[in-house]
Amino acid sequence: MNGLEKAIKQSGFRNELIESEFGLFCDKCNNKYDYYKFDNGQVVKDGCDCELIEHHKQQKEAFFKRIERNKIEKIYRYSIIPYDLQEATFENYEPQNESQEKLFNICKRYADNFELKNKQSLLLQGDFGLGKSHLAMASTTRN
Ligand SMILES: [Zn+2]
Numbered sequence: 576m577n578g579l580e581k582a583i584k585q586s587g588f589r590n591e592l593i594e595s596e597f598g599l600f601c602d603k604c605n606n607k608y609d610y611y612k613f614d615n616g617q618v619v620k621d622g623c624d625c626e627l628i629e630h631h632k633q634q635k636e637a638f639f640k641r642i643e644r645n646k647i648e649k650i651y652r653y654s655i656i657p658y659d660l661q662e663a664t665f666e667n668y669e670p671q672n673e674s675q676e677k678l679f680n681i682c683k684r685y686a687d688n689f690e691l692k693n694k695q696s697l698l699l700q701g702d703f704g705l706g707k708s709h710l711a712m713a714s715t716t717r718n
Pocket residue numbers: 601602603604605606623624625626
């Protein structure tokens with residue numbers, strides 16, 4: 576099967592060839608290719624591997640993202656952090672009173688000034704529902 580037959584087959588036989596150029600050079604994949612354009616707008620570059628390369632690149636990226644995601648999920652599975660706190664940030668903490676506002680400011684200042692070279696601890700004490708866990712989680716995910 577020659578390039579044109581292949582291109583027509585790829586277009587599904589239904590469309591008319593309206594443009595073709597042969598022996599073109601793709602400076603992205605460094606391949607010679609034949610160019611076909613059909614009346615439905617479909618373009619076939621027979622010999623150019625760019626689409627294939629892009630497809631492989633995306634597959635590879637998706638693969639590594641999946642591995643990264645699995646790693647993170649595994650860490651959470653073995654951690655004591657409850658699921659609903661995984662998304663806790665300073666931005667989605669809503670202080671309900673002055674005491675929570677104060678707690679928020681202390682934790683944020685702590686996280687903003689945290690340095691690995693000079694590690695400091697912060698002890699949170701208080702009643703249920705103040706948002707200690709939320710703010711502790713927010714502090715760990717701060718970049
Ligand atoms: Zn190419």
